[in-house]
Amino acid sequence: MATRGFTGRRPPETTRERLPPGQHLTDDFPVLQIGPNPPVDLATWRFTLREGARPIRSWTWDEFGALPRTRWGGDIHCVTKWSKFDTAWEGVSFDDLMAAAGIAAPTDFLLAEGYDDYTTNVPVADLVGGKGMVATHYDGRPIPPDHGGPARLLVPHLYFWKSAKWVKGLRFTQKDEAGFWELRGYHMYGDPWREQRFDGD
Amino acid sequence: MTEPPPPLPWTAWREATITAVAPITPRVKSFRLAVDFADSVRAGQHVDVRLTAEDGYQAQRSYSIASAPDGSGTIELMIEALPGGEVSGFFAEVAAVGDAIELRGPIGGAFVWGPEDGGPLLLVGGGSGIVPLLAMLRLRARVAPEIPCRLIYAVRTRAEAIALAELEARARDEPGFGLSLLTTREGAARRIDADAVAGALAGLGDPARVFVCGSNPFVAAASELLLAAGIAPARIRTERFGG
Known part of the structure; x- marks a missing residue:
């Protein structure tokens, strides 16, 4: 159904082919989160891998900073319909985390956990092979708190609510368990190119 | 007797008719839209709105719901005309009573109060x-x-x-x-x-x-x-x- 009188403001073709359905381009970097920024102290910061409740490996901020670094540049897409092109991130890839822990991923799924007690689920298959990282830098600088610093998950091929801010660890789960937004009707996977915003999309 | 059709899931796009338009401030207009989910809205939730041009081009935005369930069978949106706003500009300049607008919702489970x-x-x-x-x-x-x-x-x-x-x-x-x-x-x-x-x-x-x-x-x-x-x-x- 066409909307009476709506013509739209189409972006150039080069922009449109990079925009998933329903998205529009922003030059800002909007901030979306459920509450205030949590206080995160680098002196007590830990990043912990767990299998269920059992800790597998934990790093302090300094130890984390000594891990191999990976850069990623590209487009990010938020479920609230903005996309931002050509973002530049740096951090520790999931592959390097597994190597540093001396393990292979013990299960096929995990929940990323934030210092604000936010959680979101991501399949391990969407993190391996360079597809996901724990980012500490954006645009060459430490990630500011508004954007999830000191460290956030980055899974740029999924809607950005999967890229948990203020991440404190990854918890491997036996099955695909819903996180904060997924429990509230958001899609379990969240592929922007299939417009998987909500459960049933 | 025929059974009434089952309610659409909240994720389904549906057409909502604008039943009233009123200026709120120089840049904000109120829109009342008739929807089948008006009584189930939780305070703080929003809807997604999708506009479609003749050639199929679509634009989506989210708008908060200003109304609480009031028995009117409508929800109220208050939409501010943003400079150069593709969708807000349509609401400011084109949308009128009787127009059908595609939307879905209500959406949101964190910013809600009851x-x-x-x-x-x-x-x-x-x-x-x-x-x-x-x-x-x-x-x-x-x-x-x-x-x-x-x-x-x-x-x-x-x-x-x-x-x-x-x-x-x-x-x-x-x-x-x-x-x-x-x-x-x-x-x-x-x-x-x-x-x-x-x-x-x-x-x-x-x-x-x-x-x-x-x-x-x-x-x-x-x-x-x-x-x-x-x-x-x-x-x-x-x-x-x-x-």
Whole structure:
């Protein structure tokens, strides 16, 4: 159904082919989160891998900073319909985390956990092979708190609510368990190119 | 006898007819839309709106719901015309009573309040960030007027304040509700600050729930002030507009 009188403001073709359905381009970097920024102290910061409740490996901020670094540049897409092109991130890839822990991923799924007690689920298959990282830098600088610093998950091929801010660890789960937004009707996977915003999309 | 069709899931796109349009401020218009889910809206939720051009090109945006369930079978949106806004410009200049608009919802499970959440309730809004808070005020007045509530509302000028007459009438007529209006570009030209937060808390007591909505810088500043006032982070919910 066409909307009476709506013509739209189409972006150039080069922009449109990079925009998933329903998205529009922003030059800002909007901030979306459920509450205030949590206080995160680098002196007590830990990043912990767990299998269920059992800790597998934990790093302090300094130890984390000594891990191999990976850069990623590209487009990010938020479920609230903005996309931002050509973002530049740096951090520790999931592959390097597994190597540093001396393990292979013990299960096929995990929940990323934030210092604000936010959680979101991501399949391990969407993190391996360079597809996901724990980012500490954006645009060459430490990630500011508004954007999830000191460290956030980055899974740029999924809607950005999967890229948990203020991440404190990854918890491997036996099955695909819903996180904060997924429990509230958001899609379990969240592929922007299939417009998987909500459960049933 | 035929059974009524089962209700559509909230994720299904449906056509909603505009039943009323009214100016709210020089840049904000109110739209009433007839929807089948009007009675199930929780205060603070939003809808996704999808406009389609003749050639199939589509644009989507999210808009907060200003109304609480009121038996009218409609929801109210208050849409601010943004400079160059592709969708907000359509609502400002084209949309009229009788038009069918595609939307889905209600959406959102974090920035919501209901009487079961209790109080006291502190609402902090900047500019058009008042809209989801207005739904909470309307719901409270209807079903839980005994819950103490304060609203801190920061706007540039009184003329740009959304629903100012309603807010001032509520502050006058509703025991337990207080309004702190801060105008940043006229009068005392006051932004939200520690005194504004302390003043609201003095009349309210320790809030069980705090909702903050507005632009990114407003929400960031207000959140810091609320934390500095000793409010537990888990009680504070934020929603940011723009981008």
